[in-house]
């Protein structure tokens with residue numbers, strides 16, 4: 403579906419999304435409407451790279467290893483994602499990836515427990531987008547990053563606009 407809508411460009415946009423997010427060691431990231439893990443895998447790899455670059459130094463804070471939670475309303479997508487993660491050797495036994503089924507409008511996490519949030523090509527499917535956005539800000543603490551990636555076809559069909567919104571809690575830019 404993403405391939406069809408973006409003519410394959412969604413991969414570049416996801417790379418850009420994750421570069422902008424710039425995940426760090428020990429980061430806890432939530433990827434909502436995460437589907438089969440396309441964005442989540444990129445984020446986890448970046449977190450692990452940042453952790454490896456620290457060597458023996460531990461990231462600051464109580465949590466030493468970062469993780470990515472893939473959250474999606476569709477259990478089949480999550481199951482396929484788990485298969486892909488295993489095939490790519492990403493299912494380590496260090497809790498790197500978590501798979502949670504649920505609705506973006508009602509996230510099943512405590513306030514402020516995530517460091518960052520993404521929703522890529524998912525917001526268009528959510529009925530109450532205001533509720534989803536409120537939930538994004540609820541589960542992210544101060545200083546967290548919320549990123550929203552979407553694309554829309556222009557009405558005349560000649561082009562596509564790539565929209566990426568970033569909200570840095572405490573200020574929107």
Ligand SMILES: C[S@@+](CC[C@H](N)C(=O)[O-])C[C@H]1O[C@@H](n2cnc3c(N)ncnc32)[C@H](O)[C@@H]1O
Pocket residue numbers: 403404434435436437438439440441473474475476479504505506507521522523524527528529
């Ligand atoms: C086009 S896919 C995008 C998947 C992934 N983010 C990506 O970019 O590869 C849209 C996803 O949104 C999920 N979804 C739709 N409505 C949702 C909702 N209300 N809450 C959570 N996930 C939802 C679908 O199950 C599907 O996996």
